[in-house]
Amino acid sequence: MVQYDEQGYKDLGWAKIDTGRPARTGTAEAVYAAGKTPEQVVAALRALRESHPGRVAIATRCDAACVEQIEAAFGDEALCDSGVAAIGGFPEPEAGPLAVVCAGTSDLPVAREAELVAKANGLDAHLVADVGVAGLHRLLDRLPRLREAVCVIVVAGMDGALPSVVAGLVSAPVVAVPTSVGYGAAFGGLAPLLTMLNSCSPGVTVVNIDNGFGAAIAATRIMSVKAER
Amino acid sequence: MVQYDEQGYKDLGWAKIDTGRPARTGTAEAVYAAGKTPEQVVAALRALRESHPGRVAIATRCDAACVEQIEAAFGDEALCDSGVAAIGGFPEPEAGPLAVVCAGTSDLPVAREAELVAKANGLDAHLVADVGVAGLHRLLDRLPRLREAVCVIVVAGMDGALPSVVAGLVSAPVVAVPTSVGYGAAFGGLAPLLTMLNSCSPGVTVVNIDNGFGAAIAATRIMSVKAER
Amino acid sequence: MVQYDEQGYKDLGWAKIDTGRPARTGTAEAVYAAGKTPEQVVAALRALRESHPGRVAIATRCDAACVEQIEAAFGDEALCDSGVAAIGGFPEPEAGPLAVVCAGTSDLPVAREAELVAKANGLDAHLVADVGVAGLHRLLDRLPRLREAVCVIVVAGMDGALPSVVAGLVSAPVVAVPTSVGYGAAFGGLAPLLTMLNSCSPGVTVVNIDNGFGAAIAATRIMSVKAER
Amino acid sequence: MVQYDEQGYKDLGWAKIDTGRPARTGTAEAVYAAGKTPEQVVAALRALRESHPGRVAIATRCDAACVEQIEAAFGDEALCDSGVAAIGGFPEPEAGPLAVVCAGTSDLPVAREAELVAKANGLDAHLVADVGVAGLHRLLDRLPRLREAVCVIVVAGMDGALPSVVAGLVSAPVVAVPTSVGYGAAFGGLAPLLTMLNSCSPGVTVVNIDNGFGAAIAATRIMSVKAER
Amino acid sequence: MVQYDEQGYKDLGWAKIDTGRPARTGTAEAVYAAGKTPEQVVAALRALRESHPGRVAIATRCDAACVEQIEAAFGDEALCDSGVAAIGGFPEPEAGPLAVVCAGTSDLPVAREAELVAKANGLDAHLVADVGVAGLHRLLDRLPRLREAVCVIVVAGMDGALPSVVAGLVSAPVVAVPTSVGYGAAFGGLAPLLTMLNSCSPGVTVVNIDNGFGAAIAATRIMSVKAER
């Protein structure tokens, strides 16, 4: 026999805000704006703010119309960039440093999503842009800095080769994010996704295509590890 | 200008043992036995043992013929199970606990690969078998134990639903391993791989199908995190 | 030798309304509006109304232009929502209850298609929204209600894990509907489709991606079962 | 707040027999023999027999070596056919009739898996073999019988066209089972799977390729429906 | 040694009109308008008209802008419908009858492309619309007419089951055209394409998705067969 007695949720009818999530998982629910109306996104953000006043409320994948309504609703509290809306100012970083590395300029929006979500969750995140393997010295030049990082998020489209190279050079956990940058046989990010899953450098783990958000949450979980026995 | 000056390697002609890897990445090279002759596997294991006498040398994906030659070559030093050959006794665990959870009995070989490689790398790993979501109470019954874990590896084939459920219940990093267990539209593990990449529980990261080894190395990297700034 | 003598159809030239379908299969033909002009949709709905005056005539996948013409043509008789147009008021429910469960808010339009088509076919359908497995207690809280249902439709995108969990908790038939909600490796709904086909909970059956309509028709067939021998 | 208090399970260490499943879902756990040793299969069958003495214990996907050990272990109690092992004699049928229709002779093993599992679960199942659409009169000749069935399982490989035709002729629920029969662009059953998911006859639901077992469990759930309100 | 001495072509620089094609293959080149400017399409049609004054010049896949320029350029000579532009009036039919059968109303544009191109090539083509297998009697009612046809083109999306049924009922060659009608697991026409390639009725041949043009040219080749030895 087993008893399962968890904390509650706030029922909006069309949505059930999982108010117990921070206690269970360490991070609050975020609003996935795609497929929701701007009104639904604003309402869900409000509910999150009310449930966890001390936490930044986050929505991802907000389009222009959605951003407009969020800014109208939350005013200066809202920071909107790269599809992310963060309500409530970023906290002082509590853990880090986290390096968010991206291969090319076109990968920047995904990398920025990861950076913003990480900062909202109290991580000391730094962006290292445009260090793809076609010009290896750009990456190697940043090596000392990468080796200081406690965790590294690597964002890359096209061949997705960067995480394999980075993971061969550092000992920190490497979370790889394939992007849909590319064309033709990139097949919307399938190519770098497969590259990263088959990395010859062991220890690379992978999230969904363009999922900067997921990488940041994974980094937040990783940063909270206390490894002593 | 950039200088890149790394530690060396041992050149066997047909192979170059990367002796600098532990210093760079925290774990030693492992021998991927598939596509190599048993002689090559034994020779590579010897080279690893000589380079790093204090570390367990590991080969994965060893078939029966390969295991036979390894046991002949290394005798009692060799522990062979689930395709893994570990040469040199396991060290005292230095970090943990790591929970290795698997959904079904048929997933056990992959879970065992993860467990053995984790132990060889100094982790305190425990196996939790057969707790698939079709009978949720089996999992929930283990919840207190899962919540003690510093990192959780979740191994599942077929629908691959288990990591989503686990990641909604714990705050530790969750490394998901899809397996090739299943048939038909499982497409050799593609189904659980996609499930895990699309997990509705944020923070799940994924390794290749049947890649228990990679999950264990990722856990080793994660366990070495010192998250203070 | 075999004789096949079936009821007729109404020939519109460009379409042949299958007027014998209710007698053969229990439900009337519905108009699949995608790829048809609004004029064709209205004409087909009229023909259905004339053939079966006592039944609700249904079109699915109506876009805004199509809805406009339907409302102009049928006035108050038309109920249009989530791409469904139902002409003629809903009948009193004759069978049920049917639970239509969906994992996330973005899955609501598909769930609503299922709910409306089920109601048009005389089922007592209830929507249970936003009970995805990332916060299991939201689902478990609804368990008594789910167990009352004679049939359960489960709608989910992304990882599509919800039907496996539900089917492990209830004894009613579970019809799973994958949705195209998600991005990247969701591949337009392929990910939850494969998840559901590989469910570790036996007895889950699956319809096409976003096919709320088909799930409702399947539920109508199921509800008409008289299981005695 | 929610309480989840379910019946237990029997812990074999490497497996946890879900003894509460019949109470929750109406059917007992079955042993998926692929990827398990014959010893594990026999042990799991024994545990199932002990937990539910009044129920037939079932294993599927048993190869020759596995069947041999099962027959050695259970003697006359065991009925082994088409990869299915059923321990304990079939009960008197309690519900039906269930028609199991298959398109070609090569689809027979999958159809037989469905038939045997259905019988073990108390259904009155009948096999209708080799009625593919290339010779429609063979099917139409069986139409009166098909229309008596309370539920119809349709098994087909290659083009997978049979369920669409059957579902247009009967009002019972149609559960479609694609098979891996075929070659080339059948892609191991992908072709009939897609055909069935896209059936132009509404109400067809689909299970995994070659999953006769799952179709039978779905039929068992469907047959237990009491549709009154 | 071999000599290859073929008839010429008309060089427009950016295009080389294959003026020898009718003599070699029996049908003239047609203009594939997708990816060409309207000016290019008009110029190519002019070149075809000049090279073969006695033949209808054809362009396919013309969008609205393209159609407008074609009608401006050719006036009454142009017949534009379903993306096809036919310049020069249709000839008296020289062979037939050809039946162009389509499963649903949404398949009509592809069927119409086939019908128009067949007529332009001198075939006596007739359209039989909306006879999908969900209501078999609609098809069987047309059987006498189908059996008179010398060749049958069958156009179907979604499950693509119609060609298998038709080919089991007639002895004429059956050319199957899958369409992109459908959604979700239809994968843009992949589902009916695979269905048709795996037809259990032997003798079905298949052209590309939505390729009504190709089916009509195949029918033209087939109709020119003189089968005596």
Next chain:
Amino acid sequence: MVQYDEQGYKDLGWAKIDTGRPARTGTAEAVYAAGKTPEQVVAALRALRESHPGRVAIATRCDAACVEQIEAAFGDEALCDSGVAAIGGFPEPEAGPLAVVCAGTSDLPVAREAELVAKANGLDAHLVADVGVAGLHRLLDRLPRLREAVCVIVVAGMDGALPSVVAGLVSAPVVAVPTSVGYGAAFGGLAPLLTMLNSCSPGVTVVNIDNGFGAAIAATRIMSVKAER
């Protein structure tokens, strides 16, 4: 209302021999040996011989064990080659010539399947081997002969380019057969299948990968065309 009254079938229980097929479609049923026991194949061939004593009975995809039993059962009446078993001597050719062209030597077994089935159906078939496009003069050298053919079957693996070239040089119907010859990105015949479906030479129609049988039946249907109106 419609009446469908077709000729019968012979019921073997596990199979229903469609004895009406020759009258309906012009060719007799053939036995697809894959997935059947040798005993089933022999029994089905016997039933075919009894139903149509004047026709050659055919089985395809016979492996060595199956061939052995067929030869034991039918003695000199059986001709077995390339997986085809033809029972009863080939008739005098009634129509032709049919050219069966193959690109490479490794494609020969599929081409031979087509040739044998065509001969069994009364066609005057000739094999033209190893004329792939890498050495175009080998093909052009056969051009006069190809142009005499009433129908051309083109068999090719790897790039599958040959049908496009042939169809640009002849006016006869071209039936293309992709083969599974090749490796890597040939993906079991997917590459030549897609090539042929996308042929830039209009009028090419395609059958399943390795389906020489289907191509021969299509040729038989084509050869029976009387194209006058």
Next chain:
Amino acid sequence: MVQYDEQGYKDLGWAKIDTGRPARTGTAEAVYAAGKTPEQVVAALRALRESHPGRVAIATRCDAACVEQIEAAFGDEALCDSGVAAIGGFPEPEAGPLAVVCAGTSDLPVAREAELVAKANGLDAHLVADVGVAGLHRLLDRLPRLREAVCVIVVAGMDGALPSVVAGLVSAPVVAVPTSVGYGAAFGGLAPLLTMLNSCSPGVTVVNIDNGFGAAIAATRIMSVKAER
């Protein structure tokens, strides 16, 4: 031990212009405009011009808005065509001739991208348009000219058969470029990509779908070969 000391780069923060690339690889970095703002493209082009005043600066995949800003920024220096922007006049050709062959008129934009990038890199490039294999004489007519070429780029969509034919006729290296021209089973260029990878003419190498740019850079590398030992 190894020393890696490479030339530098220009750091724009969001981009790191790899100024050492010409010295290392022979060609300068180019700007991939997709996913970048027009401002970013202009700034990157300026940085390239400053770093390598003697070289043409190139951007590819520029849309109309991007072209407008480039022309505003660089005036007469800019040549914009087929998505390519080339800043600085083309140099006198230093190597060649390079033949850029394309199969159809719709492939011209990709072929033109290759031609322009080749010219910017000092190659003597010539375009041979519309010589697809459906009318072989158009290609054979150009054979003398093709045989003069030092390298041949072959651009083709749909069946992608042209490179196999060309590579069987010339001894120069053949770089094949599949295009996304086509529809249905062309799957966005997958069909010609697979065709080219499986070419039966050995020595064909392949670049990404629509990647005229990459083919031109490959040709530049090839043209710089001095093959003596």
Next chain:
Amino acid sequence: MVQYDEQGYKDLGWAKIDTGRPARTGTAEAVYAAGKTPEQVVAALRALRESHPGRVAIATRCDAACVEQIEAAFGDEALCDSGVAAIGGFPEPEAGPLAVVCAGTSDLPVAREAELVAKANGLDAHLVADVGVAGLHRLLDRLPRLREAVCVIVVAGMDGALPSVVAGLVSAPVVAVPTSVGYGAAFGGLAPLLTMLNSCSPGVTVVNIDNGFGAAIAATRIMSVKAER
């Protein structure tokens, strides 16, 4: 009008040896042994030897049985390794150096196929083994040697990242060969194939999975380039 008058071929009936290929393309035909009988392979090799006594005759993909017959037939003339059979001693190298680089030890057979075929065609080929990107210093250590090469073949499985890194460091043409080394999401070589097609280092061209032969022929064509105008 066009005349096409090419050198002949030797007709073996089941094969047509293209004796004109060296004159047209610079390299002789090779025997693809897969799908051929050992007798056919030996006969084809003999024909090649007779047609071009001064050239090495090559067969690829020879299995053990085939190798045995080749060695029996040609004695000391035959060199058999990694599936390649080369008849007639290697010529003195006429061009080079060619570097054949491979990422891992399991890629060696494919790299060796490339090396042997290159040597048979008169290239000065050198193998550089086991320099995958997980330990970058192993590759960088070989950089001076790689930069001397006139052409570089890069062989890699799993993530296939090596060609991108190499092409960023050298100016020679880089021909990339994906291998089927790997498991799970490597999908038989699809993963490295896509990586290489999407290389962020421009100028990489790609051949089929495991196609060492094709890479060597491409290198032979490249080495014969005289780039002056």
